[in-house]
Amino acid sequence: MNNHLHPVLTRILHQRGLTTEQEIERFLFPDFSHEHDPYLLQGMASAVARLRLASESQEKVMIHGDYDADGLTAAALMFKALSSMGIRAYVYIPSRDDGYGLQREGLMLAKEKGCTVVVTVDCGITAVKEAEEALTLGLDLIITDHHVPGSVLPPAVAVINPRLSTCAYPFKELAGVGVAYKVAVALLGEPARDFLDLVAVGTVADVAPLVGENRLYVQKGLEILKTPSFGFSALMRVAGVQPESLRAGHIGFALAPRLNAAGRIADASLPLRLLLTREPDKALAIAEKLDTLNRERQRIEQEVLIEALALVNPSEKAFVLSAPMWPHGVVGIVAARLVEKFYRPCILLCQGEQGEWRGSGRSIPGFDLVAALSRCSTTLIKYGGHSLAAGLTLKEEQLTDFRHAFLAVANEMPDALFTRRISIDAELDVAEANTELAAALELLAPFGVGNPEPIFSSGQLTLTDKRLVGKAGEHLRIMWASAQGVTGAGIMFRAAERFDDLAAGNRLDITFRLSREEFRGQVQVSFHLRDFKVGAEWWLVMSPVLSDARFARLTPELKSAFFQPPHLFTPMYLRRKGARFELRPELTLDAADTCILAAPPIGSETPPLGAACSFVDQDVMYSGKEQLPMLVPDRRALLAMYRFAANRLSFSLTDFAEEFSLPLAVAYSVAAAALRVFTELGLLEFSFNEGLVRCAVKSLAKQDLSQSATFMALAAWSKQGG
Ligand SMILES: [Mn+2]
Numbered sequence: 133m134n135n136h137l138h139p140v141l142t143r144i145l146h147q148r149g150l151t152t153e154q155e156i157e158r159f160l161f162p163d164f165s166h167e168h169d170p171y172l173l174q175g176m177a178s179a180v181a182r183l184r185l186a187s188e189s190q191e192k193v194m195i196h197g198d199y200d201a202d203g204l205t206a207a208a209l210m211f212k213a214l215s216s217m218g219i220r221a222y223v224y225i226p227s228r229d230d231g232y233g234l235q236r237e238g239l240m241l242a243k244e245k246g247c248t249v250v251v252t253v254d255c256g257i258t259a260v261k262e263a264e265e266a267l268t269l270g271l272d273l274i275i276t277d278h279h280v281p282g283s284v285l286p287p288a289v290a291v292i293n294p295r296l297s298t299c300a301y302p303f304k305e306l307a308g309v310g311v312a313y314k315v316a317v318a319l320l321g322e323p324a325r326d327f328l329d330l331v332a333v334g335t336v337a338d339v340a341p342l343v344g345e346n347r348l349y350v351q352k353g354l355e356i357l358k359t360p361s362f363g364f365s366a367l368m369r370v371a372g373v374q375p376e377s378l379r380a381g382h383i384g385f386a387l388a389p390r391l392n393a394a395g396r397i398a399d400a401s402l403p404l405r406l407l408l409t410r411e412p413d414k415a416l417a418i419a420e421k422l423d424t425l426n427r428e429r430q431r432i433e434q435e436v437l438i439e440a441l442a443l444v445n446p447s448e449k450a451f452v453l454s455a456p457m458w459p460h461g462v463v464g465i466v467a468a469r470l471v472e473k474f475y476r477p478c479i480l481l482c483q484g485e486q487g488e489w490r491g492s493g494r495s496i497p498g499f500d501l502v503a504a505l506s507r508c509s510t511t512l513i514k515y516g517g518h519s520l521a522a523g524l525t526l527k528e529e530q531l532t533d534f535r536h537a538f539l540a541v542a543n544e545m546p547d548a549l550f551t552r553r554i555s556i557d558a559e560l561d562v563a564e565a566n567t568e569l570a571a572a573l574e575l576l577a578p579f580g581v582g583n584p585e586p587i588f589s590s591g592q593l594t595l596t597d598k599r600l601v602g603k604a605g606e607h608l609r610i611m612w613a614s615a616q617g618v619t620g621a622g623i624m625f626r627a628a629e630r631f632d633d634l635a636a637g638n639r640l641d642i643t644f645r646l647s648r649e650e651f652r653g654q655v656q657v658s659f660h661l662r663d664f665k666v667g668a669e670w671w672l673v674m675s676p677v678l679s680d681a682r683f684a685r686l687t688p689e690l691k692s693a694f695f696q697p698p699h700l701f702t703p704m705y706l707r708r709k710g711a712r713f714e715l716r717p718e719l720t721l722d723a724a725d726t727c728i729l730a731a732p733p734i735g736s737e738t739p740p741l742g743a744a745c746s747f748v749d750q751d752v753m754y755s756g757k758e759q760l761p762m763l764v765p766d767r768r769a770l771l772a773m774y775r776f777a778a779n780r781l782s783f784s785l786t787d788f789a790e791e792f793s794l795p796l797a798v799a800y801s802v803a804a805a806a807l808r809v810f811t812e813l814g815l816l817e818f819s820f821n822e823g824l825v826r827c828a829v830k831s832l833a834k835q836d837l838s839q840s841a842t843f844m845a846l847a848a849w850s851k852q853g854g
Pocket residue numbers: 202203254278307308309338
């Protein structure tokens with residue numbers, strides 16, 4: 133079978149640890165025959181027996197869920213399963229204010245409704261105290277969960293969790309809804325495939341790795357979602373997602389946020405009703421309400437983000453930010469946004485009740501948040517979570533101590549950890565990036581955590597054009613040609629701020645993902661750029677504005693700069709010193725150096741770095757060795773320059789640029805170099821006065837260009853570079 137696979141696909145599969153034919157087949161074509169027996173989950177038999185008894189003796193059962201998308205879909209799934217057995221079931225979804233996990237209120241409600249059994253989904257594994265309470269209330273508790281168990285398990289009729297060290301279940305990464313699905317399969321005694329839409333949504337929303345059974349369920353679930361239930365149909369409609377083109381990614385950024393929005397700022401049972409309703413009108417009404425709540429959540433998130441950004445000190449290795457009024461429901465999302473922007477572990481804290489502060493943190497790979505928090509535990513009341521996401525509670529008077537302790541942990545980490553890395557699956561010639569490859573890659577879908585969409589890199593491209601696109605010009609579109617002349621284009625979303633880093637002629641390296649898209653009935657491949665790098669051997673900058681910000685963007689590759697103020701005829705050599713450039717008297721033309729050539733402000737003696745420079749030339753930057761010949765004025769340019777100067781005898785630098793440099797498409801600095809060449813050859817003599825260049829013809833004799841040191845230096849430099 134492998135022989136029929138696209139060689140690039142095979143390479144990626146191998147790199148991802150799938151080497152045997154069977155492994156590859158199982159991964160690419162997941163099948164229900166690969167499912168594990170639900171009874172391999174410890175406690176399953178007891179749970180099934182108790183629930184069957186409940187069915188036979190017509191007992192009422194309370195399902196205790198959670199307010200996030202995993203907990204909600206798990207609760208909906210369990211409700212459907214129990215209902216189909218004829219069990220009268222109720223669902224309790226705690227609100228975020230109640231706190232996370234099994235709640236006393238849920239148990240009380242169960243008692244009130246006359247339930248005798250409580251089944252938890254996506255929670256309960258650490259609820260020892262609450263489980264004891266259930267016992268005293270005379271409730272039989274069945275815990276189904278997927279969170280990391282503590283050292284003591286809650287007393288219950290059954291505790292089902294693949295992560296239990298004593299549990300022999302082969303796949304440990306099921307989401308809460310995946311565990312609930314397993315219970316449903318065991319209970320019903322048959323595959324409950326109709327429920328896989330819920331499993332897919334909960335699994336992706338909970339960022340469970342999309343491998344093993346999760347991959348199977350998400351892939352099959354996505355198929356079901358193409359002809360969605362009333363609830364999902366309404367949700368997709370308000371989110372603007374077409375069911376037939378639904379991908380795992382849509383669940384993460386379109387469906388899950390709307391399901392979660394209610395729990396963050398309103399009634400958490402709203403999305404549950406959406407998932408269970410059989411009335412399309414009602415579904416749409418709830419979906420619209422959730423959409424409004426989601427917008428409200430986004431607005432609050434944006435406000436908190438702006439406030440948090442103002443508190444960030446980018447020179448710190450981790451951020452611990454706090455403000456009393458931040459809503460607890462969004463601090464985690466905002467922390468995630470900051471991690472995305474700065475690539476630093478980030479904790480946001482807000483005021484809770486009774487002098488306590490609650491926080492949520494997000495981290496980067498290699499920085500285990502829970503381990504870091506455990507080292508600050510003397511300053512904390514409680515904390516918990518995973519390596520990349522965690523929650524914490526502390527006393528107000530401990531805020532400063534905690535901040536210092538946490539930053540101290542971060543400061544011990546090596547600098548390299550805080551540099552974002554894009555892991556490249558394969559290097560690719562852009563000519564290989566065709567629709568066949570894109571089609572082959574679709575076999576790897578659904579993509580998500582644990583199974584990322586392949587990222588490629590291509591180098592040796594030459595940038596031919598750039599453009600800002602999108603409603604507000606927020607996206608960057610780059611066009612290129614390869615060394616073999618293959619042209620192409622890619623888009624980088626929300627990268628408008630990098631527009632100025634690029635100019636036609638740049639040597640370009642790109643990292644990207646490929647997708648197949650239909651455009652006017654034609655299938656074509658599109659490049660979604662993740663990042664790009666422009667050739668760094670040297671730079672030629674001709675910018676009307678030469679500001680610190682511009683230099684900052686060129687860092688850290690830019691080590692030196694070469695200015696050529698035309699009115700001084702004395703090249704300026706600048707060396708990086710820290711974040712700024714310092715002027716050095718000596719000039720070294722070194723092709724290995726990274727250089728800037730730029731026009732200084734007219735009339736100034738030295739280029740004042742950091743100050744705005746105004747000049748009429750186009751705002752262009754060149755980089756890459758292939759541009760070097762431009763530095764050398766060719767004979768045509770020299771002749772034109774000579775005529776211009778000799779005829780005018782007196783001209784302004786603006787005239788010089790407009791009449792000579794621009795029409796001939798010669799870079800201004802090159803034209804400036806020409807002035808130097810004439811002087812060195814003794815043909816013309818220039819003097820400068822208040823922005824005017826005065827020119828005197830010295831000689832009309834033919835001269836050998838090799839007599840000009842500037843010409844020779846530039847020619848040698850260009851040769852070295854090219
Ligand atoms: Mn979960």
